Amino acid sequence: MFWSIRRPVALIALITAFANATGPLYGLPVLNGPVIGTTQVPGAKSGPGDFIHPGLWHTHDDLERMRLGVSNQTEPYYTAFQAFSNDSYSQSSYQIQGPYSVLCRGQCSNYTSFSNDVRAAYQNAIMWYITRDDDHWNRSTTILDAWGTSLSDIHGTDTSLLVGLEGDLFANAGEIMRWEGNWTESTAAAGGSAGFSNQLYWLFARQSIIVGQANYGMISIKALLSFAVYLDDISMWNYAINLYQNDLCAGLYGNLQPGSGQSSETGRDQGHAQGGLGWAAEASRVMQSQGFDAYSLGNNLLLAGGEYAAQYNLGNDVPYDPKFYRCEAILVNGPWSEPSPISRGVTTTTPYVYDILYYQYVVKRGLSAPYITQMKQQLDNLTGGEGHTHITNSLDDHPGWGDLIWSYPSSGQYANNNNQTIWGAAKKVKSRTGLSL
C-alpha cells in the first residue's frame, strides 16, 4: 500500500537492543528513547481527572458548533453537511463488512473491511450527534462493539499504521458515542477482560509505543495522544506529548525544519510530506481539546510547514536544504538532493490536510497563509471539498469533511467549557425526536 515501507531485519535487532531502556511505560521498548518520563513537559497531566471528555478531535463545544451550524443553516457547515449526510459511510443502513479476529497490514494487507467499517462508525457518530437519530447511534455502536469484541491480533510490518490511522479514527468514534451518547461497551464488566478499551490498550496503544521516524512516527504519536485520552492514561499522555515536542526523529521538529517549514520527507514524495502535516495537525487538535496550544509551537511551525508544502504543490519553487531529512532516510532511498516531484500538484488524491490548517490558522487565528488558502480553494474547485471523493487506497489516513468537522465560523478563542464532562452534564439520552433540519 501507499504508506508501506520495508523494515529490514536490522530494525528488529535495534528494537531488542533498546528493550531494556526504561521509558515511562515501565518495561516496554522505546525505539527513540530512552525518553525522560516527565510531568514537567508543557501540556503534561498529573491525574485522570485532568482529562476533558469528549476530547480527541472534537470536544463537546466543537460538536455543538457543528450541530448548530447545520441547524442554523450557517455556511460552510450547512452545505458541507448536505454532502456529508449523503455519503455512503454516513448512512445508518451501511452494511458492516467485518468483524474479523486477525488482520494484516504490510505485504499481506487484508484490512479493507476494517477501513470501511471504521469510517462508517465515525461518520455515523457525527451523524447521530447532529441529527440525534437513533438509527445512527445504533449503526456506530454496533460497529464499535462488533470489532471491539472480535479483533485480537494484527500482523505485518505496517501494524503501526493500521492502529495509528484506522485505530485513531475508531477511537474518535468511540469517544463521541461514549461521552455524548452514553454508549457502554457491550462486554464491559467488572472483569474488564474484553471489549473496545481492552483492544485499544493491549493491541493499539502498545503497538504505537514503538515510534518510528518522521511521518510514520508522527502517526504513532498522534494516535497515542488519542488513545491516552480515551483511556484516561496519564503516563501514556505524558509520554506522547513529550515525544511530540522532543523526539527529534518523529516529533514536530523531526518532521518540520524550524523557520522554513520544509518537511523531512519533502525530498521523498509529496504524499508523505503532506500527510505528515495532517498527522501533526490532528495531534495538535487533541492537545488543543485537552487545553494545550500545540498549534503555536515553534512560532507556528505547522503553519510554516503548510505554507511550504502548498507553495511547492501549487507549482512554485521552494528553498530546499538537503541536510534536513528524516532519520533512517536510508530505509526509503534517502537522503534526497531536491524536493521530490512524485505526487506533486493539486489532485484528487492530495491528502486531506489543508482544511484543518486553514480553519485553525487563517479563520480561527486570523493569520495570513496565502498558499494554504489558495490550495484549499483549488482543491475545493476540483473535488467539491475534502471527503467528497473518497481516496480509496488510503481511506482513513485523514477524516476529510473539513468544512464540517474542522471549521470555525470566524476568528476567536473558542475555549472549551470543561464543565461539560463527566463532572458536568454532557451525556445525552438518545431519543427518536431528533432535530429537524
Ligand SMILES: *[C@@H]1O[C@H](CO)[C@@H](O)[C@H](O)[C@H]1NC(C)=O
Ligand atoms: C446558531 O444559533 C444559535 C442560536 O441563535 C447561536 O447562539 C449560535 O451562535 C449559532 N451558531 C452557529 C455556528 O451558527
Ligand SMILES: *[C@@H]1O[C@H](CO)[C@@H](O)[C@H](O)[C@H]1NC(C)=O
Ligand atoms: C447525493 O448522492 C448522489 C449519488 O450517490 C448524487 O447523485 C447527488 O448529487 C448527491 N447529492 C448531494 C447533495 O451531494
Ligand SMILES: *[C@@H]1O[C@H](CO)[C@@H](O)[C@H](O)[C@H]1NC(C)=O
Ligand atoms: C489476514 O491475513 C492474516 C495473515 O495472513 C490472517 O491470519 C487473517 O486471517 C487474514 N484476515 C482476513 C480478514 O482475511
Ligand SMILES: *[C@@H]1O[C@H](CO)[C@@H](O)[C@H](O)[C@H]1NC(C)=O
Ligand atoms: C440495531 O441494529 C441491529 C443490527 O442491524 C438490529 O438487530 C437491532 O434491532 C437495532 N436496534 C435498534 C434499537 O434499532
Ligand SMILES: *[C@@H]1O[C@H](CO)[C@@H](O)[C@H](O)[C@H]1NC(C)=O
Ligand atoms: C474556483 O472556481 C471558480 C468558479 O469557476 C473560479 O472563479 C475561481 O477562480 C476558482 N478558484 C481557484 C482558486 O481556482
Ligand SMILES: *[C@@H]1O[C@H](CO)[C@@H](O)[C@H](O)[C@H]1NC(C)=O
Ligand atoms: C464551571 O464550574 C465552575 C464551578 O461550578 C464555575 O465556577 C465556572 O463558572 C464554570 N465554568 C463555565 C464556563 O461554565
Ligand SMILES: *[C@@H]1O[C@H](CO)[C@@H](O)[C@H](O)[C@H]1NC(C)=O
Ligand atoms: C446510560 O446508560 C446506562 C446503562 O447503559 C443507564 O443505566 C443510564 O441511565 C444511562 N444514562 C443516561 C444519562 O442516559
